[in-house]
Amino acid sequence: MVKMVVQMGDLVTVNYTLTYKDGVIFDSTRYKDPLVFRVGELAFIPGIEAHVMGMAVGQNKRVELHPSFSFGPHDPSLVHEYPIHMLDPLPKVGDRIVVTMRDGFKLKATVVELGDQTVTLDGNPEQAGKEMVLYLEILDLVKVGDEE
Template structure:
């Protein structure tokens, strides 16, 4: 079976990015023992990631690179915010450290993560760009399984595991 809309795909991958000097940097991987399983074509994955997998079948190997515009976008230099230290000290919590990734929530209840870039006496500066913004994403892996999505998976909008029986 080929990867098309409304199929459940399980695959392995290794993800690398590149440094400005052109060296590859390992980011993460999914293995045969712990594969990435997803419902294809419902917007859960990067569109260009899915596009590169279209039509592949079990056993096919793939390798491709996504430019920032096709991944997590370019870095927005204006996506930095200074937050008052007081919001971190509520409930006796400790201040974050530079380099930490912290959970935040906007006024509409949307949750997101931000990278801490500076910690001062009055403010904590955070970068709201996605950690992979501005980076090329280099994927390589193998297709492990492809199957039709179940009615429940289609109704829920996500895969229920490689076999379709890992519920919630």
């Protein structure tokens, strides 16, 4: 009997856990519903589609993701200095905050430095520039064309 493996266009149900390289969990389906997606139509977890290709139901895989295949490199152009009076209450270095800009745009940023008159904010996602580890388990597979 030929084992069915994931191919482009298939409907796949997976459990996944995405961790930082040190093992701290960033996201997981272990305690919520599994992720169901059609291969070729998902951009939720960068790189997930390429790594489920060729896997079969019941198969597990561990994949190390370089930043360029996960959340991207740290972008220095997203680090800016702002007047400290913009922030009330005053956060601490390392805090992740949301700042509403003049145009109404909400900037999620990490406080990287507090000066007397300025605050330096990093608008990169927390995961930018970090290596991640993706654990996958294929729970179900519906071949393209076999949907009811």
